[in-house]
Amino acid sequence: RALATYFHKPPDQLQQAQIQDYFVYLVKERHLSAASCRLYLNGIRFLYLQVLKWPEFDVPIQIPKRPQKIPELLTRQEVKQIIEACHNPKHRMLLLTCYGCGLRVSELVSLKVRHVDERQLLRVEQGKGAKDRTVMVSAALLAQLRHYWQRYHPQDWLFPNSNTPRLPLTMSTAQKVFKKAKEATGIQKIGGIHSLRHAYATHQLQSGLPVYTLQQQLGHSDIHSTMHYVHWVAQHQSGVPPMIDLIEQLGVGYE
Numbered sequence: 081r082a083l084a085t086y087f088h089k090p091p092d093q094l095q096q097a098q099i100q101d102y103f104v105y106l107v108k109e110r111h112l113s114a115a116s117c118r119l120y121l122n123g124i125r126f127l128y129l130q131v132l133k134w135p136e137f138d139v140p141i142q143i144p145k146r147p148q149k150i151p152e153l154l155t156r157q158e159v160k161q162i163i164e165a166c167h168n169p170k171h172r173m174l175l176l177t178c179y180g181c182g183l184r185v186s187e188l189v190s191l192k193v194r195h196v197d198e199r200q201l202l203r204v205e206q207g208k209g210a211k212d213r214t215v216m217v218s219a220a221l222l223a224q225l226r227h228y229w230q231r232y233h234p235q236d237w238l239f240p241n242s243n244t245p246r247l248p249l250t251m252s253t254a255q256k257v258f259k260k261a262k263e264a265t266g267i268q269k270i271g272g273i274h275s276l277r278h279a280y281a282t283h284q285l286q287s288g289l290p291v292y293t294l295q296q297q298l299g300h301s302d303i304h305s306t307m308h309y310v311h312w313v314a315q316h317q318s319g320v321p322p323m324i325d326l327i328e329q330l331g332v333g334y335e
Contacts (some may be wrong), residue, residue: 082294083124091124092132096139099124117143152269160330165179165264169335171257174239174249178273180221180327182280182298183254185273189248191238193274204299213299219243220328227333280326281309287324297323 083091094239106112106120106188121141128134153164159179178188195203202215202224217225225238226234237248239243258273271278277298284294295306 082120083127091127094151097243099139100141103143104174107142107144112311113276114144116292137206149181152271152275152283154267154269154271154275156279156283156326156329158265158267159279160332161265162258162261162267163330166257166261168257170232170239172332172335173224174254174257175261175273175276176224176327176330176332177238179276179280179330180218182277182284183215183216184277184299185251187299188252188273189239189254191248192236193229193234193238195238196222196229200208209302211299213296214296216323218325218327220325224327224333231335278309281306284323285309285328289323293323 083094083099086102086105087094087098103117103121106117106194112120121143124248125137128137148287161170163175174188177183177191180183181202183191183204190205191202195205196217200217202217202221204213204215234245236246239249239254241247241249241253255272258276269275281294281298284297285291291303291306291310294309295303298306300306
C-alpha cells in the first residue's frame with residue numbers, strides 16, 4: 081500500500097528501477113532502520129511473488145547494514161552497584177546468578193531448583209542451539225542460592241513468576257529488573273542484562289581463566305565466539321589457574 085501511494089499507481093505497473101528508487105527513498109529521506117527496510121522488502125517480495133505471481137523477484141536493493149552495537153563493559157564496581165541497587169531479594173538473586181555464572185537471560189529464567197547441584201554445578205538445559213551444558217558455580221554463589229531457597233522455598237522454577245508461580249519469570253521482566261537497577265545507579269553504559277554475561281566473561285579472563293574453559297562455561301560451540309572477549313582484556317595471560325569466585329569478590333548478598 082505504501083509503495084502504491086508513493087508512485088500513485090498500482091504496484092503491477094511499476095518497473096524494477098522504480099522499486100529500487102523506493103528503497104533509496106526509505107533509507108535517505110525517511111531514514112528507516114535496517115530492520116524496518118527488511119520488513120518493507122519482505123512485504124513487497126511477498127506481493128510480487130505470491131500475489132502478482134512474478135516468476136522471480138530479483139531486484140538489487142541496497143539496505144543499510146544492521147548496526148553492530150557492542151555493550152560497554154561493566155567494571156566489577158559497577159556490577160556491585162547495580163546489584164546493590166536491586167532491593168527485591170528474589171530479583172537480586174536473579175542478577176547475582178546471571179553474573180556469577182555468565183548466563184544468557186533465556187537460560188537464567190529457565191533455571192529450575194533441581195538444576196542446582198551441591199557439587200557446585202549448575203545444569204543449563206536447552207541453551208542456545210538446543211544444547212545442554214553444566215556450568216561451574218562458585219562456593220559463594222552456591223551459599224547465596226542455598227539461603228535464597230531456605231527463605232523462599234521455590235518448588236519448581238528457581239525464579240518463579242510472582243503472579244503465577246507455576247510459570248517462570250519472563251525474560252522481559254528480567255530485563256526490566258536489570259534496567260531499573262542500572263538506572264538507579266546512574267550508570268550510563270550501553271547494554272541490558274546481557275552486559276552481566278559480558279562482564280562475567282571478561283572478568284574471568286582478566287583473572288587468568290583459560291579461554292577454552294570460558295568457552296565451556298559460556299556454551300559457545302565455536303572458540304572464535306569466546307575470543308571476542310579477549311580484546312577487552314589488555315594483558316590476558318594463558319595459564320591454568322582455577323576459576324575465581326566473582327561473587328565472593330563482589331561482597332554482595334542476595335538481600
